[in-house]
Amino acid sequence: MVPAELIGIARFQSGVVSRQQALEAGLTHVGVRGLVGTGRWKPVARGIYSMGEVRWEQLLWAGILIGGPGSTVGGLAAAHQLGIAPQPEVIDIWAPRAASYRRRAAPSPWDFHRGTRASRGNPPHLSVEETVLDLCSTCGPDGITAWIGKAVGGWLTTPDRILAALDRTPNLRNRKLIGECLGVVAGGSNSALEARYRRDVEQAHGLPIGTRQKSVSSGTASDVVYQEYGTIAELDGKLGHRGDGEVRDAWRDSKHLLLGFVTLRFGWADVTGRPCEVAARVSDVLRMRGWDGVPQLCPDCLHVA
Structure with a gap:
Protein backbone atom coordinates (compact mmCIF):
# COMPACT_ATOMS: atom_id res chain seq x y z
CA MET A 1 0.00 0.00 0.00
CA VAL A 2 1.32 3.41 -0.94
CA PRO A 3 1.60 5.72 2.10
CA ALA A 4 -0.76 8.69 2.14
CA GLU A 5 2.19 11.05 2.58
CA LEU A 6 3.73 9.79 -0.67
CA ILE A 7 0.43 10.11 -2.52
CA GLY A 8 0.28 13.76 -1.44
CA ILE A 9 3.81 14.35 -2.72
CA ALA A 10 2.96 12.64 -5.99
CA ARG A 11 -0.13 14.81 -6.50
CA PHE A 12 1.99 17.93 -6.16
CA GLN A 13 4.63 16.51 -8.55
CA SER A 14 2.27 15.47 -11.36
CA GLY A 15 2.35 11.85 -10.20
CA VAL A 16 6.15 11.58 -10.21
CA VAL A 17 8.21 10.50 -7.19
CA SER A 18 11.80 9.52 -6.55
CA ARG A 19 12.98 6.34 -4.88
CA GLN A 20 14.36 8.45 -2.03
CA GLN A 21 10.98 10.10 -1.47
CA ALA A 22 9.29 6.69 -1.46
CA LEU A 23 11.72 5.29 1.10
CA GLU A 24 11.44 8.38 3.32
CA ALA A 25 7.64 8.04 3.25
CA GLY A 26 7.82 4.46 4.55
CA LEU A 27 8.04 2.19 1.50
CA THR A 28 10.78 -0.44 1.35
CA HIS A 29 13.07 -1.30 -1.56
CA VAL A 30 11.05 -4.47 -2.02
CA GLY A 31 7.84 -2.46 -2.04
CA VAL A 32 9.17 -0.11 -4.73
CA ARG A 33 10.30 -3.05 -6.88
CA GLY A 34 6.87 -4.64 -6.48
CA LEU A 35 5.05 -1.51 -7.65
CA VAL A 36 7.33 -1.25 -10.67
CA GLY A 37 7.11 -4.96 -11.40
CA THR A 38 3.31 -4.95 -11.47
CA GLY A 39 3.24 -1.94 -13.75
CA ARG A 40 1.56 0.37 -11.24
CA TRP A 41 4.66 2.58 -11.31
CA LYS A 42 6.41 3.36 -14.57
CA PRO A 43 10.17 4.06 -14.58
CA VAL A 44 10.98 7.48 -16.04
CA ALA A 45 14.70 7.52 -15.22
CA ARG A 46 16.95 5.74 -12.77
CA GLY A 47 15.29 6.08 -9.36
CA ILE A 48 12.40 8.17 -10.73
CA TYR A 49 8.90 6.77 -11.21
CA SER A 50 5.50 7.92 -12.44
CA MET A 51 2.27 6.65 -10.90
CA GLY A 52 0.47 7.24 -14.20
CA GLU A 53 1.17 7.88 -17.87
CA VAL A 54 4.47 9.56 -18.71
CA ARG A 55 3.74 12.79 -20.53
CA TRP A 56 5.30 16.25 -20.71
CA GLU A 57 4.47 17.27 -17.14
CA GLN A 58 5.92 14.04 -15.80
CA LEU A 59 9.17 14.55 -17.73
CA LEU A 60 9.48 18.07 -16.33
CA TRP A 61 9.16 16.82 -12.77
CA ALA A 62 11.51 13.91 -13.41
CA GLY A 63 14.19 16.35 -14.56
CA ILE A 64 13.70 18.50 -11.48
CA LEU A 65 13.97 15.46 -9.17
CA ILE A 66 17.11 14.30 -10.96
CA GLY A 67 18.64 17.76 -10.57
CA GLY A 68 17.88 17.80 -6.86
CA PRO A 69 16.46 20.42 -4.47
CA GLY A 70 16.47 23.92 -5.93
CA SER A 71 16.38 22.74 -9.55
CA THR A 72 14.18 24.54 -12.06
CA VAL A 73 13.06 24.29 -15.67
CA GLY A 74 14.69 26.75 -18.08
CA GLY A 75 15.24 27.45 -21.76
CA LEU A 76 12.59 26.54 -24.32
CA ALA A 77 10.83 24.28 -21.82
CA ALA A 78 10.25 27.25 -19.51
CA ALA A 79 9.15 29.34 -22.50
CA HIS A 80 6.64 26.61 -23.37
CA GLN A 81 5.26 26.71 -19.82
CA LEU A 82 4.87 30.47 -20.20
CA GLY A 83 3.02 30.04 -23.48
CA ILE A 84 5.56 31.73 -25.80
CA ALA A 85 7.16 28.67 -27.43
CA PRO A 86 6.11 25.25 -28.73
CA GLN A 87 6.95 22.15 -26.72
CA PRO A 88 10.65 21.35 -27.28
CA GLU A 89 12.20 17.91 -27.56
CA VAL A 90 14.85 18.68 -24.95
CA ILE A 91 14.05 19.94 -21.44
CA ASP A 92 16.62 22.33 -19.96
CA ILE A 93 17.10 21.92 -16.21
CA TRP A 94 19.10 24.33 -14.06
CA ALA A 95 20.48 22.55 -10.99
CA PRO A 96 22.38 24.13 -8.05
CA ARG A 97 26.13 23.73 -8.12
CA ALA A 98 25.96 21.73 -4.89
CA ALA A 99 23.39 19.31 -6.31
CA SER A 100 24.48 15.77 -7.08
CA TYR A 101 23.09 14.39 -10.32
CA ARG A 102 24.18 12.19 -13.18
CA ARG A 103 23.97 13.48 -16.71
CA ARG A 104 21.61 11.27 -18.66
CA ALA A 105 23.03 9.93 -21.92
CA ALA A 106 21.10 10.19 -25.19
CA PRO A 107 18.27 9.74 -25.86
CA SER A 108 17.65 11.56 -22.58
CA PRO A 109 15.02 14.31 -22.82
CA TRP A 110 16.96 16.48 -20.33
CA ASP A 111 19.89 18.83 -20.68
CA PHE A 112 21.30 19.78 -17.27
CA HIS A 113 23.07 23.06 -16.52
CA ARG A 114 24.86 23.76 -13.27
CA GLY A 115 23.68 26.96 -11.65
CA THR A 116 21.19 28.41 -9.21
CA ARG A 117 18.19 30.18 -10.68
CA ALA A 118 15.15 31.68 -8.97
CA SER A 119 11.99 29.78 -9.86
CA ARG A 120 8.24 30.00 -9.59
CA GLY A 121 5.17 27.94 -10.40
CA ASN A 122 4.50 24.22 -10.50
CA PRO A 123 6.54 22.60 -11.91
CA PRO A 124 9.15 25.19 -10.88
CA HIS A 125 10.42 27.19 -13.84
CA LEU A 126 12.30 30.41 -14.50
CA SER A 127 10.43 33.70 -14.32
CA VAL A 128 9.39 35.38 -17.55
CA GLU A 129 12.35 37.77 -17.35
CA GLU A 130 14.89 35.05 -16.56
CA THR A 131 13.50 32.87 -19.34
CA VAL A 132 13.80 35.67 -21.90
CA LEU A 133 17.39 36.38 -20.86
CA ASP A 134 18.21 32.67 -20.87
CA LEU A 135 17.01 32.36 -24.47
CA CYS A 136 18.44 35.69 -25.67
CA SER A 137 21.89 34.69 -24.41
CA THR A 138 22.12 31.97 -27.05
CA CYS A 139 20.85 33.76 -30.18
CA GLY A 140 21.53 36.70 -32.48
CA PRO A 141 19.74 40.03 -32.97
CA ASP A 142 16.72 38.47 -34.71
CA GLY A 143 16.24 35.99 -31.88
CA ILE A 144 16.69 38.65 -29.20
CA THR A 145 14.08 40.83 -30.86
CA ALA A 146 11.70 37.90 -31.25
CA TRP A 147 11.89 36.67 -27.63
CA ILE A 148 11.57 40.14 -26.13
CA GLY A 149 8.72 40.87 -28.53
CA LYS A 150 6.83 37.72 -27.55
CA ALA A 151 7.16 38.39 -23.83
CA VAL A 152 6.45 42.12 -23.96
CA GLY A 153 3.88 41.91 -26.75
CA GLY A 154 2.06 39.16 -24.86
CA TRP A 155 1.79 41.40 -21.78
CA LEU A 156 3.80 38.91 -19.72
CA THR A 157 6.39 41.48 -18.64
CA THR A 158 7.82 44.92 -19.46
CA PRO A 159 11.16 46.05 -20.89
CA ASP A 160 12.00 47.69 -17.56
CA ARG A 161 11.51 44.43 -15.68
CA ILE A 162 13.74 42.57 -18.12
CA LEU A 163 16.34 45.34 -17.78
CA ALA A 164 16.22 44.94 -14.00
CA ALA A 165 16.82 41.21 -14.38
CA LEU A 166 19.67 41.94 -16.79
CA ASP A 167 21.32 44.16 -14.18
CA ARG A 168 21.40 41.15 -11.86
CA THR A 169 23.28 39.01 -14.40
CA PRO A 170 26.54 40.85 -15.17
CA ASN A 171 28.18 37.86 -16.88
CA LEU A 172 25.34 36.96 -19.22
CA ARG A 173 26.35 36.22 -22.80
CA ASN A 174 25.03 38.80 -25.33
CA ARG A 175 24.43 41.15 -22.40
CA LYS A 176 25.40 44.32 -24.27
CA LEU A 177 23.25 43.49 -27.29
CA ILE A 178 20.27 42.57 -25.12
CA GLY A 179 20.65 45.75 -23.09
CA GLU A 180 20.81 47.87 -26.23
CA CYS A 181 17.62 46.33 -27.59
CA LEU A 182 15.83 46.78 -24.27
CA GLY A 183 17.08 50.34 -23.93
CA VAL A 184 15.59 51.24 -27.28
CA VAL A 185 12.28 49.60 -26.44
CA ALA A 186 12.00 50.84 -22.85
CA GLY A 187 12.97 54.41 -23.62
CA GLY A 188 10.69 54.78 -26.61
CA SER A 189 13.64 56.43 -28.32
CA ASN A 190 15.54 55.39 -31.41
Whole structure:
Protein backbone atom coordinates (compact mmCIF):
# COMPACT_ATOMS: atom_id res chain seq x y z
CA MET A 1 0.00 0.00 0.00
CA VAL A 2 1.32 3.41 -0.94
CA PRO A 3 1.60 5.72 2.10
CA ALA A 4 -0.76 8.69 2.14
CA GLU A 5 2.19 11.05 2.58
CA LEU A 6 3.73 9.79 -0.67
CA ILE A 7 0.43 10.11 -2.52
CA GLY A 8 0.28 13.76 -1.44
CA ILE A 9 3.81 14.35 -2.72
CA ALA A 10 2.96 12.64 -5.99
CA ARG A 11 -0.13 14.81 -6.50
CA PHE A 12 1.99 17.93 -6.16
CA GLN A 13 4.63 16.51 -8.55
CA SER A 14 2.27 15.47 -11.36
CA GLY A 15 2.35 11.85 -10.20
CA VAL A 16 6.15 11.58 -10.21
CA VAL A 17 8.21 10.50 -7.19
CA SER A 18 11.80 9.52 -6.55
CA ARG A 19 12.98 6.34 -4.88
CA GLN A 20 14.36 8.45 -2.03
CA GLN A 21 10.98 10.10 -1.47
CA ALA A 22 9.29 6.69 -1.46
CA LEU A 23 11.72 5.29 1.10
CA GLU A 24 11.44 8.38 3.32
CA ALA A 25 7.64 8.04 3.25
CA GLY A 26 7.82 4.46 4.55
CA LEU A 27 8.04 2.19 1.50
CA THR A 28 10.78 -0.44 1.35
CA HIS A 29 13.07 -1.30 -1.56
CA VAL A 30 11.05 -4.47 -2.02
CA GLY A 31 7.84 -2.46 -2.04
CA VAL A 32 9.17 -0.11 -4.73
CA ARG A 33 10.30 -3.05 -6.88
CA GLY A 34 6.87 -4.64 -6.48
CA LEU A 35 5.05 -1.51 -7.65
CA VAL A 36 7.33 -1.25 -10.67
CA GLY A 37 7.11 -4.96 -11.40
CA THR A 38 3.31 -4.95 -11.47
CA GLY A 39 3.24 -1.94 -13.75
CA ARG A 40 1.56 0.37 -11.24
CA TRP A 41 4.66 2.58 -11.31
CA LYS A 42 6.41 3.36 -14.57
CA PRO A 43 10.17 4.06 -14.58
CA VAL A 44 10.98 7.48 -16.04
CA ALA A 45 14.70 7.52 -15.22
CA ARG A 46 16.95 5.74 -12.77
CA GLY A 47 15.29 6.08 -9.36
CA ILE A 48 12.40 8.17 -10.73
CA TYR A 49 8.90 6.77 -11.21
CA SER A 50 5.50 7.92 -12.44
CA MET A 51 2.27 6.65 -10.90
CA GLY A 52 0.47 7.24 -14.20
CA GLU A 53 1.17 7.88 -17.87
CA VAL A 54 4.47 9.56 -18.71
CA ARG A 55 3.74 12.79 -20.53
CA TRP A 56 5.30 16.25 -20.71
CA GLU A 57 4.47 17.27 -17.14
CA GLN A 58 5.92 14.04 -15.80
CA LEU A 59 9.17 14.55 -17.73
CA LEU A 60 9.48 18.07 -16.33
CA TRP A 61 9.16 16.82 -12.77
CA ALA A 62 11.51 13.91 -13.41
CA GLY A 63 14.19 16.35 -14.56
CA ILE A 64 13.70 18.50 -11.48
CA LEU A 65 13.97 15.46 -9.17
CA ILE A 66 17.11 14.30 -10.96
CA GLY A 67 18.64 17.76 -10.57
CA GLY A 68 17.88 17.80 -6.86
CA PRO A 69 16.46 20.42 -4.47
CA GLY A 70 16.47 23.92 -5.93
CA SER A 71 16.38 22.74 -9.55
CA THR A 72 14.18 24.54 -12.06
CA VAL A 73 13.06 24.29 -15.67
CA GLY A 74 14.69 26.75 -18.08
CA GLY A 75 15.24 27.45 -21.76
CA LEU A 76 12.59 26.54 -24.32
CA ALA A 77 10.83 24.28 -21.82
CA ALA A 78 10.25 27.25 -19.51
CA ALA A 79 9.15 29.34 -22.50
CA HIS A 80 6.64 26.61 -23.37
CA GLN A 81 5.26 26.71 -19.82
CA LEU A 82 4.87 30.47 -20.20
CA GLY A 83 3.02 30.04 -23.48
CA ILE A 84 5.56 31.73 -25.80
CA ALA A 85 7.16 28.67 -27.43
CA PRO A 86 6.11 25.25 -28.73
CA GLN A 87 6.95 22.15 -26.72
CA PRO A 88 10.65 21.35 -27.28
CA GLU A 89 12.20 17.91 -27.56
CA VAL A 90 14.85 18.68 -24.95
CA ILE A 91 14.05 19.94 -21.44
CA ASP A 92 16.62 22.33 -19.96
CA ILE A 93 17.10 21.92 -16.21
CA TRP A 94 19.10 24.33 -14.06
CA ALA A 95 20.48 22.55 -10.99
CA PRO A 96 22.38 24.13 -8.05
CA ARG A 97 26.13 23.73 -8.12
CA ALA A 98 25.96 21.73 -4.89
CA ALA A 99 23.39 19.31 -6.31
CA SER A 100 24.48 15.77 -7.08
CA TYR A 101 23.09 14.39 -10.32
CA ARG A 102 24.18 12.19 -13.18
CA ARG A 103 23.97 13.48 -16.71
CA ARG A 104 21.61 11.27 -18.66
CA ALA A 105 23.03 9.93 -21.92
CA ALA A 106 21.10 10.19 -25.19
CA PRO A 107 18.27 9.74 -25.86
CA SER A 108 17.65 11.56 -22.58
CA PRO A 109 15.02 14.31 -22.82
CA TRP A 110 16.96 16.48 -20.33
CA ASP A 111 19.89 18.83 -20.68
CA PHE A 112 21.30 19.78 -17.27
CA HIS A 113 23.07 23.06 -16.52
CA ARG A 114 24.86 23.76 -13.27
CA GLY A 115 23.68 26.96 -11.65
CA THR A 116 21.19 28.41 -9.21
CA ARG A 117 18.19 30.18 -10.68
CA ALA A 118 15.15 31.68 -8.97
CA SER A 119 11.99 29.78 -9.86
CA ARG A 120 8.24 30.00 -9.59
CA GLY A 121 5.17 27.94 -10.40
CA ASN A 122 4.50 24.22 -10.50
CA PRO A 123 6.54 22.60 -11.91
CA PRO A 124 9.15 25.19 -10.88
CA HIS A 125 10.42 27.19 -13.84
CA LEU A 126 12.30 30.41 -14.50
CA SER A 127 10.43 33.70 -14.32
CA VAL A 128 9.39 35.38 -17.55
CA GLU A 129 12.35 37.77 -17.35
CA GLU A 130 14.89 35.05 -16.56
CA THR A 131 13.50 32.87 -19.34
CA VAL A 132 13.80 35.67 -21.90
CA LEU A 133 17.39 36.38 -20.86
CA ASP A 134 18.21 32.67 -20.87
CA LEU A 135 17.01 32.36 -24.47
CA CYS A 136 18.44 35.69 -25.67
CA SER A 137 21.89 34.69 -24.41
CA THR A 138 22.12 31.97 -27.05
CA CYS A 139 20.85 33.76 -30.18
CA GLY A 140 21.53 36.70 -32.48
CA PRO A 141 19.74 40.03 -32.97
CA ASP A 142 16.72 38.47 -34.71
CA GLY A 143 16.24 35.99 -31.88
CA ILE A 144 16.69 38.65 -29.20
CA THR A 145 14.08 40.83 -30.86
CA ALA A 146 11.70 37.90 -31.25
CA TRP A 147 11.89 36.67 -27.63
CA ILE A 148 11.57 40.14 -26.13
CA GLY A 149 8.72 40.87 -28.53
CA LYS A 150 6.83 37.72 -27.55
CA ALA A 151 7.16 38.39 -23.83
CA VAL A 152 6.45 42.12 -23.96
CA GLY A 153 3.88 41.91 -26.75
CA GLY A 154 2.06 39.16 -24.86
CA TRP A 155 1.79 41.40 -21.78
CA LEU A 156 3.80 38.91 -19.72
CA THR A 157 6.39 41.48 -18.64
CA THR A 158 7.82 44.92 -19.46
CA PRO A 159 11.16 46.05 -20.89
CA ASP A 160 12.00 47.69 -17.56
CA ARG A 161 11.51 44.43 -15.68
CA ILE A 162 13.74 42.57 -18.12
CA LEU A 163 16.34 45.34 -17.78
CA ALA A 164 16.22 44.94 -14.00
CA ALA A 165 16.82 41.21 -14.38
CA LEU A 166 19.67 41.94 -16.79
CA ASP A 167 21.32 44.16 -14.18
CA ARG A 168 21.40 41.15 -11.86
CA THR A 169 23.28 39.01 -14.40
CA PRO A 170 26.54 40.85 -15.17
CA ASN A 171 28.18 37.86 -16.88
CA LEU A 172 25.34 36.96 -19.22
CA ARG A 173 26.35 36.22 -22.80
CA ASN A 174 25.03 38.80 -25.33
CA ARG A 175 24.43 41.15 -22.40
CA LYS A 176 25.40 44.32 -24.27
CA LEU A 177 23.25 43.49 -27.29
CA ILE A 178 20.27 42.57 -25.12
CA GLY A 179 20.65 45.75 -23.09
CA GLU A 180 20.81 47.87 -26.23
CA CYS A 181 17.62 46.33 -27.59
CA LEU A 182 15.83 46.78 -24.27
CA GLY A 183 17.08 50.34 -23.93
CA VAL A 184 15.59 51.24 -27.28
CA VAL A 185 12.28 49.60 -26.44
CA ALA A 186 12.00 50.84 -22.85
CA GLY A 187 12.97 54.41 -23.62
CA GLY A 188 10.69 54.78 -26.61
CA SER A 189 13.64 56.43 -28.32
CA ASN A 190 15.54 55.39 -31.41
CA SER A 191 18.72 57.27 -30.46
CA ALA A 192 20.80 54.09 -30.07
CA LEU A 193 19.34 52.64 -33.25
CA GLU A 194 19.99 55.84 -35.18
CA ALA A 195 23.59 55.92 -33.95
CA ARG A 196 24.13 52.36 -35.18
CA TYR A 197 22.51 53.18 -38.51
CA ARG A 198 24.80 56.15 -39.03
CA ARG A 199 27.94 54.23 -38.05
CA ASP A 200 27.31 50.72 -39.42
CA VAL A 201 25.15 51.50 -42.44
CA GLU A 202 25.96 54.98 -43.73
CA GLN A 203 29.56 55.66 -42.65
CA ALA A 204 30.86 52.10 -42.93
CA HIS A 205 29.60 51.84 -46.52
CA GLY A 206 30.26 55.33 -47.81
CA LEU A 207 26.62 56.29 -48.17
CA PRO A 208 25.32 59.85 -47.96
CA ILE A 209 24.53 61.01 -44.44
CA GLY A 210 20.83 61.68 -44.24
CA THR A 211 19.14 64.42 -42.21
CA ARG A 212 17.82 63.21 -38.87
CA GLN A 213 14.29 63.84 -37.56
CA LYS A 214 13.27 65.91 -40.58
CA SER A 215 9.67 66.83 -41.28
CA VAL A 216 8.68 65.86 -44.81
CA SER A 217 4.98 66.53 -44.33
CA SER A 218 2.95 68.46 -41.80
CA GLY A 219 2.91 66.93 -38.33
CA THR A 220 5.52 64.26 -39.06
CA ALA A 221 9.20 63.72 -38.31
CA SER A 222 11.07 61.05 -40.24
CA ASP A 223 14.13 59.31 -38.80
CA VAL A 224 16.51 59.70 -41.76
CA VAL A 225 15.73 61.75 -44.86
CA TYR A 226 17.77 61.84 -48.06
CA GLN A 227 16.07 64.97 -49.36
CA GLU A 228 17.99 65.23 -52.62
CA TYR A 229 17.13 61.66 -53.56
CA GLY A 230 13.53 61.58 -52.36
CA THR A 231 14.21 58.72 -49.96
CA ILE A 232 13.27 58.16 -46.31
CA ALA A 233 14.65 55.53 -43.93
CA GLU A 234 12.40 54.87 -40.93
CA LEU A 235 13.97 53.00 -38.03
CA ASP A 236 11.38 51.10 -36.03
CA GLY A 237 12.92 50.62 -32.61
CA LYS A 238 9.73 49.55 -30.86
CA LEU A 239 8.88 45.87 -30.88
CA GLY A 240 5.63 44.59 -32.29
CA HIS A 241 5.00 47.53 -34.59
CA ARG A 242 1.45 46.41 -35.28
CA GLY A 243 -2.15 47.49 -35.02
CA ASP A 244 -2.97 51.18 -35.05
CA GLY A 245 0.71 52.13 -35.25
CA GLU A 246 1.19 50.00 -38.34
CA VAL A 247 -1.84 51.58 -40.01
CA ARG A 248 -0.53 55.08 -39.23
CA ASP A 249 2.86 54.18 -40.69
CA ALA A 250 1.29 52.90 -43.90
CA TRP A 251 -0.87 56.02 -44.19
CA ARG A 252 2.13 58.30 -43.66
CA ASP A 253 4.23 56.32 -46.18
CA SER A 254 1.53 56.66 -48.83
CA LYS A 255 1.26 60.37 -48.09
CA HIS A 256 5.01 60.78 -48.55
CA LEU A 257 4.93 58.74 -51.76
CA LEU A 258 2.51 61.26 -53.21
CA LEU A 259 5.09 63.93 -52.34
CA GLY A 260 7.75 61.99 -54.26
CA PHE A 261 9.44 60.18 -51.33
CA VAL A 262 9.92 56.42 -51.15
CA THR A 263 10.11 55.01 -47.63
CA LEU A 264 12.34 52.15 -46.46
CA ARG A 265 11.71 50.62 -43.03
CA PHE A 266 14.26 48.77 -40.93
CA GLY A 267 13.95 47.25 -37.49
CA TRP A 268 16.49 46.94 -34.69
CA ALA A 269 17.44 43.40 -35.76
CA ASP A 270 18.05 44.62 -39.34
CA VAL A 271 20.42 47.40 -38.35
CA THR A 272 22.29 45.43 -35.69
CA GLY A 273 22.26 42.00 -37.33
CA ARG A 274 22.67 42.71 -41.05
CA PRO A 275 23.87 46.28 -41.58
CA CYS A 276 25.64 45.35 -44.81
CA GLU A 277 22.42 44.10 -46.37
CA VAL A 278 20.61 47.23 -45.17
CA ALA A 279 23.34 49.38 -46.72
CA ALA A 280 23.03 47.51 -50.01
CA ARG A 281 19.28 48.09 -50.07
CA VAL A 282 19.60 51.79 -49.26
CA SER A 283 22.38 52.19 -51.81
CA ASP A 284 20.31 50.55 -54.56
CA VAL A 285 17.37 52.86 -53.91
CA LEU A 286 19.53 56.00 -53.68
CA ARG A 287 21.27 55.15 -56.97
CA MET A 288 17.88 54.56 -58.63
CA ARG A 289 16.85 58.02 -57.48
CA GLY A 290 19.90 59.92 -58.68
CA TRP A 291 22.84 59.28 -56.33
CA ASP A 292 25.98 58.85 -58.45
CA GLY A 293 28.25 57.79 -55.62
CA VAL A 294 29.87 54.38 -55.21
CA PRO A 295 29.14 52.41 -52.06
CA GLN A 296 32.16 50.89 -50.36
CA LEU A 297 32.63 47.49 -48.79
CA CYS A 298 33.27 47.20 -45.09
CA PRO A 299 35.20 44.24 -43.61
CA ASP A 300 31.93 42.48 -42.78
CA CYS A 301 30.63 42.75 -46.33
CA LEU A 302 32.90 39.88 -47.31
CA HIS A 303 30.69 37.58 -45.22
CA VAL A 304 27.46 38.68 -46.90
CA ALA A 305 26.40 36.47 -49.75
